Amino acid sequence: MKPEQVDAYLQRLGVARPAWPTVDVLRELHLRHLQTVPFENLSIHLGEEIVLEEQRLLDKVVAEHRGGFCYELNGAFGALLTALGFEVTLLAGRVRIDEERLGIPYDHLALRVRTVDGGDWLADVGFGAHSHYPLEFGDRGEQPDPGGTFRIVEAAPDAAGVRGGHEVAVAADLEVSRDGSPEYRVEVRPRVLDDFVAGAWWHSTSPRSHFTRSLVCSRVREDGGRITLGGRRLTETAPGGGREERELDGDEEVLAVYRERFGIVLDRVPVVRKSAWGG
Template sequence: MNSALVDAYLLRLGAARPQRPSSEALRELHLRHLRTVPFENLSVHLGEEIVLEEKRLLDKVTGTRRGGFCYELNGAFAALLAALGYEVELLAARVYDDEGRPGIPYDHLALRVRTEEGDTWLADVGFGAHSHYPLVFAERGEQDDPGGRFRLVDAGPDAAGIRGGDDSSGAGDLDVLRDGRPQYRLETRTRVLADFAAGAWWHSTSPLSHFTRSLVCSRITEDGGRITLGGRTLTTTTADGVREKRELDADEEVLAVYRERFGIELDRVPTVRNRNLT
């Protein structure tokens, strides 16, 4: 990642180049990323190819000023952090559904980041509603964050029916909990971006994937709330949890929300490609 791309990425985030790869700078970059680069699956419904290569991911974030889902957002953020001097590792996870069932292998991509102070963090700018700041990787107690109360819990082999790692032992895996509910099972073995290609393909093509069944574009707001455009439903949530929904009828209104609230320029309104999936 060259210096010009680093500058373009930081400009997108509205952030100055950190003088050092510190924990404080990581926290600021993490929050700015969540505020400015939306979690979105528009490519799935616009017929755009999703390619897990660093250049393609950076072009999407800095060139077309788009967002993406976990593989894209955390993949691009990892490249930025590495270019700024952080030690970054890609980790695989399986996301729990509402019934506590795990998703597919390589269901999710998260980051383990080490700073110049020797601190190690779980960074994740690609999970939608999650922690606003990185979580302390070695901490097993509760970690309070504007996004909720989080815990990283050591997971024994076969807990919740999941085996982790190629050795199928599950040793070292972690469950990431938000407000007491498991969000995903995190493997601690380092992966490479290409390992997630099958997961990205499945999520963008399978009728069983929630990404093929619905449209979403979402980001944290400057006051700590959240704004989400799900199809034609605009939902704003304050930091105190007060939620307001509004239906958008005209295409021009939908496109204006993408442009003005998410910084995304589109020439047509995306729709779920196969309505039989919904």
């Protein structure tokens, strides 16, 4: 990243350039990213290609003031952290569908981040409703967070570790849970951005992907609650659990909410597109 790109990214987050890549800096950047850069899948339904190249991700998140889903958000955030002096490793994850099943390989992208003063952390600004702050990578106990109580534990081998009729060692994989429910399994093997191209293509084209079947735009509110626009339904959740929902009336109101509540300026309302696979 060029210095001017770093400055522009930090300006979007509302954060001054830090002196050192410390834990406190990582925590601040993580929360501000969740508050200012929405988790959204609008590109899929606007006919925009998902391009997993660092420059394109920075253009989208910084110059175009957009959000994205895991590959884009964590990809861009990882580039920023690296430019600020953090040691960043891309990790591949598989989202937990139910007790028996995991999502496709390279289903999710998360970050392992090393700071100068506090070891390794699992940073994830691309999972939607998740932890507000990075999780301590080596801590196997409960980790309280405004987003819930999280745990990172070693994953036991299961059906997901069987390939071609042979068991494959998966003991090094980690399971991330929230409030007692597993959310995703993450490998500890380092990856590169190109590794996730097939997963991003599948999620943006397959009729089996929830991203192709619905619209979502969501971020953490400044008070710790959450605001989500799903199609034309606006949902706001308070930190204590209170919830308000309403249907927006007309395209102009939808575009105004994207603009005023998420900072996304669109020239038309996105609508769910029919899958290229006929779904």
